[in-house]
Every structure is written in structure tokens, then in C-alpha cells.
């Protein structure tokens with residue numbers, strides 16, 4: 001992998017249906033790295049067939065998968081994006097450009113596309129958490145970094161410890177403490193293109209996320 005490329009970490013728990021579209025949308029120079037987190041569908045096989053590198057992470061959880069992907073990456077810049085088709089990899093180059101302009105991390109702010117069902121509890125949770133990030137941590141953000149780009153070594157040096165859904169939030173809190181310059185860009189947010197939601201779309205996922213968020217931010 002040449003160093004000018006960007007590794008795109010895709011945490012995956014049963015995303016075989018959405019992966020082909022997500023991988024087809026990878027811009028030039030962005031190398032997909034699927035982290036298969038105990039999927040019971042054909043996630044790994046579909047990922048390989050559509051040109052992605054694949055690593056496996058046995059420890060369950062979004063944060064465990066993301067961390068494994070960042071560790072496995074060999075490029076100096078890494079991106080992380082969901083693999084459910086709700087976010088568009090075409091938004092990544094603009095985020096990478098912010099690093100070139102001096103940002104330590106560039107993140108997406110989800111803007112709902114038509115046809116999206118965005119559960120009220122997920123929106124409310126995000127709004128409350130971001131208010132806290134702005135007022136208590138001085139971080140000028142309006143979303144919890146659903147898509148992000150940073151330099152790999154700096155990211156690992158932050159030492160994010162959460163291995164479940166609190167990972168992105170802990171990352172933001174640690175970035176604020178380290179006085180990182182964090183830049184937020186609007187990105188399109190649509191319905192997932194296949195498979196089922198593991199977080200905000202289910203009561204169990206939402207409760208786990210709320211507990212994880214509260215642990216990080218309280």
C-alpha cells in the first residue's frame with residue numbers, strides 16, 4: 001500500500017448486503033479495509049470479492065472493530081466510515097483535504113437525505129452529547145463523528161479505550177483534551193442500503209449506546 005493512499009476502515013457486523021455499493025463508491029486512492037466482527041453472513045467473502053482487504057476481530061463491539069482496523073492499517077492517514085450504505089465514501093476526500101490544511105481530525109456531520117427514518121431517541125442523544133462536547137470540552141461539533149479522518153499514529157497515541165459504541169465519543173473527548181483542531185463537514189446521511197441496524201434502530205442497541213455515551217461524557 002503506497003503511503004499516499006488512505007486506508008478506509010469499515011467496521012462490519014453482517015453487512016454483506018450493503019458492502020458492494022459502499023466499496024463501489026470508494027474514491028481513487030482510498031483503500032477499503034473491512035473489519036469482520038464475527039459476522040454470520042458472507043461479509044468477509046463479499047468484501048474480498050469487491051476488492052477490500054479483510055481482517056477479523058473476535059472481540060465484539062464497534063470500537064473493537066475500529067481499533068483493529070486502525071492497528072492493521074499501514075498508511076499514515078486513516079478514515080473510518082460505516083459499512084451500511086448510509087454514508088458516502090465520496091465525502092472522504094474533502095475531509096482528508098482538511099488534514100492538509102492543518103486539521104488534526106476531520107469529521108462528518110450527518111445531514112439527512114430524503115427517505116431517512118432517523119429515530120428521535122438517536123437524534124436527541126446526539127444533540128445532548130454534542131451540546132456537552134461544546135460547552136464542557138470546547139469542541140465545536142454537532143455530531144459524534146460518524147465518519148472521520150486522522151493521522152494513524154496520532155490517533156493511536158490518543159489511547160481511546162472504549163471498545164463498544166462509546167468509541168467515537170471518547171475519541172472526541174480525548175481529542176479535545178489534546179487540543180486537537182477538529183473540523184466538521186456536512187455529509188449526506190441516507191437509509192442503510194441492506195441488512196439491519198445494530199445500534200440506533202433497535203432498543204437494545206440504543207440502550208447500550210446510551211450507557212456507553214454516558215460513561216464517556218458524565
Ligand SMILES: Nc1nc2c(ncn2[C@@H]2O[C@H](COP(=O)(O)OP(=O)(O)O)[C@@H](O)[C@H]2O)c(=O)[nH]1
Pocket residue numbers: 010011012013014015035036037060061062065066081082083084086192196197198199200201
Ligand atoms: N464490528 C462491529 N461493527 C458494528 C457493531 N455494531 C455496529 N457495527 C457497524 O457499525 C456501523 C454502524 O452500525 P449501524 O448498525 O448502522 O448503526 P446505526 O446507524 O445506529 O443503525 C455499521 O457498519 C455496522 O456494521 C459491532 O458490534 N461490531
Ligand SMILES: [Mg+2]
Pocket residue numbers: 082084086192197
Ligand atoms: Mg447505520
